[in-house]
Amino acid sequence: MFDSLDPAEWTAIWLSLRVSLVATIGALPLGLLAAFLLARGRFPGRSLLDGLVHLPLVMPPVVTGYLLLLAFGRKGPVGIFLERAFGIVLAFRWTGAALAAGIMGLPLMVRAMRLSLEAVDRRLEAAAATLGGNVAVVLLTITLPLMLPGILAGMVLCFARALGEFGATITFVGNIPGVTQTIPTAIYTDIQVPGGDPAALRLTVIAVVLAFAALLASDALARRVGGRMLGS
Amino acid sequence: MTLSVDARKSFGGFALDAKFTSSGRLTALFGPSGGGKTTLVNLIAGLERPDGGRIAVDDAVVFDRHAAIDLPTHRRRVGYVFQDGRLFPHLTVRGNLLYGRRLTPRHERWGSLDRIVAMLGIGSLLRRRPASLSGGEKQRVAIGRALLASPRLLLMDEPLAALDQARKEEIIPYVERLRDEMRLPIVYVSHAIEEVARLADTIVLVAGGRVIATGSVNDILARADLRRHTGQAEASVVLLTRVVGHDPGAGVTVVEHSAGRLTLPLLADAAGAIVRLRLRARDIALAVGDPGRLSIRNLLAATVVEIAAAAPPFVEVRLDIAGDPLVASITRDAARALELRPGLPVTALIKSSALDRFSFGHGAVPATE
Numbered sequence: 078m079f080d081s082l083d084p085a086e087w088t089a090i091w092l093s094l095r096v097s098l099v100a101t102i103g104a105l106p107l108g109l110l111a112a113f114l115l116a117r118g119r120f121p122g123r124s125l126l127d128g129l130v131h132l133p134l135v136m137p138p139v140v141t142g143y144l145l146l147l148a149f150g151r152k153g154p155v156g157i158f159l160e161r162a163f164g165i166v167l168a169f170r171w172t173g174a175a176l177a178a179g180i181m182g183l184p185l186m187v188r189a190m191r192l193s194l195e196a197v198d199r200r201l202e203a204a205a206a207t208l209g210g211n212v213a214v215v216l217l218t219i220t221l222p223l224m225l226p227g228i229l230a231g232m233v234l235c236f237a238r239a240l241g242e243f244g245a246t247i248t249f250v251g252n253i254p255g256v257t258q259t260i261p262t263a264i265y266t267d268i269q270v271p272g273g274d275p276a277a278l279r280l281t282v283i284a285v286v287l288a289f290a291a292l293l294a295s296d297a298l299a300r301r302v303g304g305r306m307l308g309s
Numbered sequence: 310m311t312l313s314v315d316a317r318k319s320f321g322g323f324a325l326d327a328k329f330t331s332s333g334r335l336t337a338l339f340g341p342s343g344g345g346k347t348t349l350v351n352l353i354a355g356l357e358r359p360d361g362g363r364i365a366v367d368d369a370v371v372f373d374r375h376a377a378i379d380l381p382t383h384r385r386r387v388g389y390v391f392q393d394g395r396l397f398p399h400l401t402v403r404g405n406l407l408y409g410r411r412l413t414p415r416h417e418r419w420g421s422l423d424r425i426v427a428m429l430g431i432g433s434l435l436r437r438r439p440a441s442l443s444g445g446e447k448q449r450v451a452i453g454r455a456l457l458a459s460p461r462l463l464l465m466d467e468p469l470a471a472l473d474q475a476r477k478e479e480i481i482p483y484v485e486r487l488r489d490e491m492r493l494p495i496v497y498v499s500h501a502i503e504e505v506a507r508l509a510d511t512i513v514l515v516a517g518g519r520v521i522a523t524g525s526v527n528d529i530l531a532r533a534d535l536r537r538h539t540g541q542a543e544a545s546v547v548l549l550t551r552v553v554g555h556d557p558g559a560g561v562t563v564v565e566h567s568a569g570r571l572t573l574p575l576l577a578d579a580a581g582a583i584v585r586l587r588l589r590a591r592d593i594a595l596a597v598g599d600p601g602r603l604s605i606r607n608l609l610a611a612t613v614v615e616i617a618a619a620a621p622p623f624v625e626v627r628l629d630i631a632g633d634p635l636v637a638s639i640t641r642d643a644a645r646a647l648e649l650r651p652g653l654p655v656t657a658l659i660k661s662s663a664l665d666r667f668s669f670g671h672g673a674v675p676a677t678e
Contacts (some may be wrong), residue, residue, distance in 0.1 A: 195478040200395055203356050207389040208409030208458045214383075218408070222399045 082279060088255050090283055095240035096171055097257055100179035101232050104186055108231060111183070112190035118137040124153040133245075134184040142248025145177055149249070174257050178242040183237030189234055191228020194220070226299045233295035238289055260284050310494040312336065312462060316352045316362040316372075325349065325518040328362075335488045335495045339502070339529075340515035340538060346498045349515065350464045354389050355495065357380035366462050386417070388460030388493075392467040394447040396439035397548030402450050403435040409458025418459045420491070428490070429453045429483055445476035449483060456491070463487070466498045477504075484508055485671050502543050506530060506587045507670035514538055533625055533637050544590035544625060544636050547670075552582045561661075567631035575665050578671060585670030587620040590625060590638035592663035596656045597647045604625050607659040611635060613649050628657060 082090075115123065135143050150168045159165040167173035172273050197220055197307045205215045220227070243261040250257040252266060264280045267273035313330040325345040338346045343370065352358040353364055355371065358379065364372040364633050366387070371380045388409075396405050406422060419508070426432050429449045437575055439447060448468055455463060465484070469477045488495060501612050505512060505526070512529040514521040522529055527546045530539060550564035555575060562576040564584050571586070580585055600608070611628040619625045624644050628635040 198395075200391070200393075201397060202394040203382070204389065204391060205397070205408070206356070207354055207385075207387065208454065209383050209386070209412035210408075211381070211383045214412065219397060225399075 099175040108186040131135025142245035178239035182238040186231035186235040189231035193224040316359040337509035388455035590636040593637040
């Protein structure tokens with residue numbers, strides 16, 4: 078089956094993986110920060126932040142994509158700034174696809190991380206402080222390791238969501254073969270043309286396999302991390 | 310070491326206003342649950358912040374409201390053994406033990422992993438995870454972890470409360486060794502009088518958010534006006550005695566006090582070892598003149614110091630036995646019939662069966678000033 082994939086399809090697959098990976102890695106620090114602020118922070122505007130993070134989950138993806146285009150497009154305020162200051166262009170580039178995918182995956186990532194952070198026993202952090210650990214040491218040696226299963230789960234969810242991103246991506250960066258065409262948008266193109274069904278089916282199988290692999294990998298990782306703590 | 314605490318804190322309708330100083334090797338914060346003991350040690354450790362006051366370990370001030378000093382917990386070098394152990398689940402026993410040590414500057418370290426592991430008997434556990442340890446093992450590891458951070462003061466918050474009696478008996482000797490061998494001052498929170506009587510040299514009685522009294526174990530346990538807090542049936546004194554010898558055939562150990570010898574159930578301590586003995590007032594009878602033939606083998610020569618009122622029909626007779634205090638609880642009728650009065654020589658009689666294994670502690674504890 079794999080030898081029947083044509084070069085354009087391979088490109089779409091690699092692009093999807095690259096976009097999803099970059100989206101996940103880029104979302105990680107933001108997701109962690111948001112999870113900490115939401116789980117532990119006591120500041121005015123916390124509900125606002127909560128809403129903002131979750132917005133992409135409840136808004137039509139097309140709306141998210143259009144807002145991204147308005148802000149990050151070549152004529153949008155952020156887009157103009159990024160292009161002038163750093164020479165970075167996001168609209169209709171694969172980097173823009175990664176941005177869209179990251180923003181769509183962020184709510185799921187934050188959710189998983191926040192839950193795992195809330196489950197961390199703060200009394201363990203207090204114990205670490207009595208042993209001489211300052212805030213940074215306690216964070217790195219106690220809090221983050223204890224929430225590791227949640228971090229992994231959040232990353233997998235974000236990756237899977239990014240892999241399947243369609244609406245925001247196609248609105249923000251279009252569907253340019255070899256540039257911004259990912260697996261979902263390629264499937265969309267294939268089913269638009271007569272006789273494209275076999276190609277769509279091939280990509281569909283690839284998408285299912287990738288999603289499954291991500292789930293199994295996260296499961297195995299979580300089991301290893303969890304098993305360690307149960308003493309095995 | 311002198312720990313001086315003067316701390317105020319109010320929260321949720323509870324007001325803590327506690328002030329005490331202690332130079333004891335093992336200072337027990339003793340009192341009923343909900344009296345503020347745990348809050349007090351949390352204030353010392355810096356896990357909670359006082360509203361006002363001053364806390365100092367020797368000349369190291371860790372909190373002073375007026376001087377605006379509030380050392381963060383990780384810089385106080387105050388070890389803490391929690392009631393629930395709080396071992397880190399993602400680290401091995403070894404990782405737990407070394408956690409604080411790695412964070413302690415080299416020149417401030419004392420003790421070594423090998424020595425502390427040997428002292429606590431946890432050498433075989435080093436590669437295990439906390440989840441696979443028994444309750445007693447967890448507490449031993451928790452003690453070792455706190456010690457290896459080289460603290461200048463060790464706080465123990467009801468470290469035995471979550472353990473059954475057998476596990477308690479397993480841990481107590483280690484606490485005694487800490488007190489006697491490590492020369493590390495300990496603040497020990499407990500609501501169990503028998504633990505306190507066995508381990509402490511100084512008692513700080515805490516109830517209702519206040520320090521009711523501070524003093525040596527004998528001062529506090531013998532005071533009739535504190536009975537409300539220490540327990541009516543618990544009037545007692547702690548005597549230091551020395552092991553004279555054993556008679557395994559008869560199943561007894563003989564210990565010596567300047568006022569006489571006592572026969573105890575067989576102990577493991579070597580001859581010459583110091584045994585702390587808790588004698589409860591209700592287990593002591595008095596005789597004037599020759600008591601005649603008796604089944605009771607434990608006779609101590611005593612002098613009446615004072616006859617204090619107690620809940621009827623009893624009175625508490627305070628005695629002096631070769632310089633140490635002793636309290637006997639007898640009926641008012643008996644006191645009258647014996648014509649007890651201060652200065653009268655009497656014989657204190659103690660049944661061996663009153664000296665059960667919960668009455669003993671081991672190792673020397675000097676009297677507090």
